[in-house]
Amino acid sequence: MTSHVKKTLVTTAAIAGALAATTLFNTTTVKADTTSSAPVTTTTSATKDTAIASAQAKVNSASAAVVSAQAAYGSASTAASDAAAKTAAASASAAATSAATSSAVANAQAAADSAATAKSTADANLAKAQSTAAATSRAKSMTSAAVVSAQSAVASASAKASDADSAVASAEAGQTVTANLMKSDDPTKASAAQQYFATKTAIVKLLPSGQVQITIPLTSGLEYLKEVSYNGVDATFTKTGDHSANITFTADPATSYTLAMTMDITSVMPFMPIMHETALLDVDTTIFNGLLAAKSAADAALTSAQAALSTAKTYAATVAQVASSAASAATAAATVASDAAVVATSAATNLTSAQAANSTAQAALTSAQAAQSAADATLATAKANLDSANAALTSAQAELKSAQNIVVVTPASSAASSASSATSSATSSAASAATATSNVAPSASTTTVTSAVVATPVTTKKATSSTPASSTTAKTLPQTGNENQSALVALGLAILTLGIYPMMKRKHA
Numbered sequence: 136m137t138s139h140v141k142k143t144l145v146t147t148a149a150i151a152g153a154l155a156a157t158t159l160f161n162t163t164t165v166k167a168d169t170t171s172s173a174p175v176t177t178t179t180s181a182t183k184d185t186a187i188a189s190a191q192a193k194v195n196s197a198s199a200a201v202v203s204a205q206a207a208y209g210s211a212s213t214a215a216s217d218a219a220a221k222t223a224a225a226s227a228s229a230a231a232t233s234a235a236t237s238s239a240v241a242n243a244q245a246a247a248d249s250a251a252t253a254k255s256t257a258d259a260n261l262a263k264a265q266s267t268a269a270a271t272s273r274a275k276s277m278t279s280a281a282v283v284s285a286q287s288a289v290a291s292a293s294a295k296a297s298d299a300d301s302a303v304a305s306a307e308a309g310q311t312v313t314a315n316l317m318k319s320d321d322p323t324k325a326s327a328a329q330q331y332f333a334t335k336t337a338i339v340k341l342l343p344s345g346q347v348q349i350t351i352p353l354t355s356g357l358e359y360l361k362e363v364s365y366n367g368v369d370a371t372f373t374k375t376g377d378h379s380a381n382i383t384f385t386a387d388p389a390t391s392y393t394l395a396m397t398m399d400i401t402s403v404m405p406f407m408p409i410m411h412e413t414a415l416l417d418v419d420t421t422i423f424n425g426l427l428a429a430k431s432a433a434d435a436a437l438t439s440a441q442a443a444l445s446t447a448k449t450y451a452a453t454v455a456q457v458a459s460s461a462a463s464a465a466t467a468a469a470t471v472a473s474d475a476a477v478v479a480t481s482a483a484t485n486l487t488s489a490q491a492a493n494s495t496a497q498a499a500l501t502s503a504q505a506a507q508s509a510a511d512a513t514l515a516t517a518k519a520n521l522d523s524a525n526a527a528l529t530s531a532q533a534e535l536k537s538a539q540n541i542v543v544v545t546p547a548s549s550a551a552s553s554a555s556s557a558t559s560s561a562t563s564s565a566a567s568a569a570t571a572t573s574n575v576a577p578s579a580s581t582t583t584v585t586s587a588v589v590a591t592p593v594t595t596k597k598a599t600s601s602t603p604a605s606s607t608t609a610k611t612l613p614q615t616g617n618e619n620q621s622a623l624v625a626l627g628l629a630i631l632t633l634g635i636y637p638m639m640k641r642k643h644a
Contacts (some may be wrong), residue, residue: 183541201528236490250479258475261471264464267461278451292440300430307343316332316417339420351383360397389421394414
């Protein structure tokens with residue numbers, strides 16, 4: 136036999152016994168000498184039986200309602216208790232999670248802030264490095280262009296210097312130019328010595344000092360031309376034959392030179408004296424003027440261009456190194472910025488996860504609290520329903536008590552019949568109550584309801600008659616049917632005992 140069936144039988148027996156005992160106790164003989172505070176009404180036996188039966192039905196119905204309400208209240212109380220436990224667990228979990236996630240959120244927030252700062256710094260450094268790299272790249276391009284320009288300038292200066300060197304070299308090698316010996320006092324007439332310079336030319340060479348070396352070829356008359364000088368400096372005779380020689384002297388560039396000559400022709404003409412003559416050498420040596428200056432200027436320009444080129448190359452190399460370093464720095468800064476971005480993203484993700492964990496715990500707590508509120512509301516409703524059912528039961532019991540207090544004055548046979556009818560009604564009511572209890576006992580097996588349906592035996596008083604006999608003590612009503620009443624009392628007590636004993640046994644078990 137299952138525990139629910141046992142509980143149902145126990146509860147049914149207890150209620151049935153209680154109802155039987157209540158009914159039997161309430162049908163005890165009314166003694167004439169007892170007093171009662173309840174109002175007393177006299178009526179016929181049938182009317183009283185009808186009132187008692189109606190009241191008893193109401194009591195039975197109210198008892199069943201109380202049982203049902205107690206079952207609902209018990210279920211709601213259990214649900215509320217479970218919800219409270221879940222809320223407590225959720226609260227503890229939320230508190231623990233909050234304690235853990237609060238630190239995690241704080242740490243994640245700090246990490247995210249630090250990562251964001253590092254990323255911002257890295258981005259700023261990257262921008263600066265990229266700007267420097269761009270500037271140095273432009274400078275590198277400019278210095279490269281400057282090197283190219285300097286190289287071009289060197290090439291041009293080198294070409295000019297080469298031309299100047301060639302011109303100077305040609306001048307230094309000597310050039311043959313037209314030369315005539317003219318009379319110093321009449322430059323339009325040839326000098327007497329002109330006959331010895333048949334080529335009428337001169338070889339002019341540019342000297343490093345800037346002066347010119349003039350050589351006039353003496354084709355004949357070497358034996359007659361004894362001396363030639365310029366500005367008191369004797370010219371140099373270099374024999375080229377028995378009668379020829381090259382006469383050379385040094386002078387500044389000019390268009391003509393006055394030469395002092397000594398001629399001795401006495402060997403052929405003894406009667407002629409030694410002649411000292413001045414002759415004007417008409418020769419233009421200014422053709423070399425500026426060659427050395429030009430060469431010097433070209434050489435200086437070449438040197439300057441070469442120096443500029445060297446400087447441009449050195450600066451370009453430096454700028455190129457700086458540009459390379461700037462480019463490397465920009466690449467490194469880009470790597471740092473990229474790494475910082477990854478760290479910042481990871482830190483933000485961790486922060487979001489920590490916040491989500493905290494939110495989840497709080498949401499679980501909120502849900503549990505909502506469930507508890509709903510369970511509490513259901514419990515409150517069940518409590519209100521139970522209170523209403525108890526109030527209805529109390530009202531029905533009062534109505535039953537009032538019906539039982541009705542005094543019936545009938546012949547003895549009628550009284551016996553009335554008692555038998557009351558006994559039958561009580562037995563039927565007890566059976567109905569037991570049946571109602573058995574229907575709800577499985578769902579409210581832990582709720583005791585026998586106390587709600589056991590009415591306290593009421594001691595009734597006989598109503599005072601308005602006849603003259605009312606001042607005397609009334610006689611005891613006829614006791615027809617005492618044997619049936621005693622049997623019913625015994626049966627009720629037995630049933631009550633059978634209901635109470637298992638309950639006591641369960642209590643002590």
